[in-house]
Amino acid sequence: MSTTYAARVAAGALAALLVLAGCSSKAKDDDADKAGAGGVKTGDGISGKTINLGVLTDMTGVYATLGKSVTQAQQLYVKQTNAAGGICGYQLALTVRDHGYDPQKAVSGYTELEPKVLGFAQFIGSPFVAAVKQRVDGQDKGLVLPQAWAASLLGSPYIRVIGSTYDIETINAIDFLVKEKGIKKGDKIGHVYFEGDYGENALAGAKHMAAESGLTVVEQKIKPTDNDMTAQVAALKQAGVKAVVISAGPRQAASLVGVAAAGKFNVPIIGNNSAFAPQLLATQAGPALMNNYYVSSPSLPIGADTPEAKKLVADYQKAYPDDALDNGIVAGWTAASVFGEALKKACESKDLTREGVDKALLTLDSFDNGFGIPQNFTDPKAPSSKQSVILQPDKSVTGGMKVVREAEASQVAEAYTPGA
Known part of the structure; x- marks a missing residue:
């Protein structure tokens, strides 16, 4: 969920936008902290008895299905938390903006919401988060929990990746x-990947693991607008690859797997966490996905x-009785739960300012909300986990994904420094 439509062109557009956005950004007066109930300090994003959180999502673009699930899970978390009395005597409120995976809308959405919210419980798109990173780190300092896993986002005390980064996941x-799956030294593996932060970070992991394992990577770079993988399958088949990694969206994964099956190119294919949606099981690619496709995931399904x-x-x-179950629900619920836990810890320290919430997150060293992988947020330079669960599509199980390998971090992943 972290590609650009044209990485270099978009980068220029984003840079121009940031110059304009920076000019209109409100000045910070050291948060002008206010004393709230019980002597708890408050600042930006808290008005009356409400803690306001932002959501920058994709409900109409390449990750529309995922964005909807993530957002609805977070709205459910807020509803249940408020019904139970809220946090620190405050009710939670989400303000949602759909950027449709468009760089202009993503940056303008951040610019609009930032002065009004304590932080962001969701921000889909690594390149968009990276575009505002300088502002987040330099002046805004509000906690951002992105639904994106590019290693380029590590190192910030305010932008915190939940789970393994794309390179480690790969x-x-x-x-x-x-x-x-029998891949051995000397074999070639294909890698179909989106241009931009997501795909290129995943590629870095693939190249590192290939070097450690004596494999050769055959690259196929694509754009988010490339939906037919016929040419890519033909190229990989001709190259003689024994397996394929795909770091793209659900639509591209379904095309890749379906075209490979139709052409009797019977090799295992594995995707990053955002390269599947259970709705695909109802399409023509469904049987092929269940037969020969796997997903590396930051959590249990x-x-x-x-x-x-x-x-x-x-x-x-x-x-949401009319909506499908998918792993976007897990991702959204986990991010909201992490933000909620940071708010509770900040309340205990009587500091619900942005700085207080950021510090509170640093105290969470083994957060686990029941989805199999404890998260450690004490080091901003590291992802909160290096473990991955390997899943396989299966329409007979709840959510359409079954576990075929439990959570673990490979020896190579343990020794690897993300983004290095």
């Missing part, structure tokens, strides 16, 4: 291919056999 994916997962499924289905 290393774990290839480790699965080597250990479980929505259909996990844990009390927390089962409760979330029941609650979500009650709130």
Whole structure:
């Protein structure tokens, strides 16, 4: 979920936008902290008895299905939290903006919401988050929990990646291919990837793991607007690859797997966490996806056999009976829960300013909301986890994904420094 439509062109457009946005950004007066209830300090984003949080999502672009699930899960979290009394005596409120995976809308949405919110419980798109990173770090300092996993976002005390970054996730994916799917030293593996932060960060992981494992990577770079993978499959088949990694969106993954199956190109294919949506199982590509496709995920799936997962499924289905279950729900719920936990810790320290919430997150060293992977936020330079769960599409299970390898970090991933 973190590509650009034309990375270099978009970068120039974003730079121009940021100059304009920076000029109109409101000045900070050291937060002008206010004393709230019980002597708790408050600042930006808190008005009366309400904590305002921002959501910058994609409900009409390349990740529309995911954005809807993430957002609805966060709205459910807010509704349940408020019904239980809120946090620190405050009610939570989300302000949602759909940027449609458009760079201009993403930056203008951030500029609009930033003065009004304490932080962002969601921001889809690594390049868009990167575009405002200088402002977040330099003057705004509001916590951002992106639905994006590019290693370029690491290092900020305010922008905190939840789970393994794309490079680590890809290393774990290839480790699965080597250990479980017979890929061996000397083999070629294909990598179909979006241009931009997402795909190129995943490619860095693929190249690192290939070097460690004696493999050769055959690259196929694509754009988010490229929906037919016929040419890519033909090129990879001709190159003689023994497996394929795809770092793109659900639509591209379905095309890749479907075209490969139709052409009897029977090799295992594995995608990053955003390269699948269970709605694909109802398409012509469904049987092929269930037969030969896998996904490297930062958490257990929505259909996990844990009390927390089962409760979330029941609650979500009650709130949104007409909508499908997918792992975007897990991602949205986890991010909202992490933000909520940081707010609770900040309240205990009597500091609900942006600075207080940022400091509170640094105290969370083993956060686990029942989806299999503890998250450690104490080091801004590191992802909160290096583990991945390997999933396989299966329309017979809740959420359309079953676990084929439990959470683990490969030896190569453990030794790897993201973004290095």
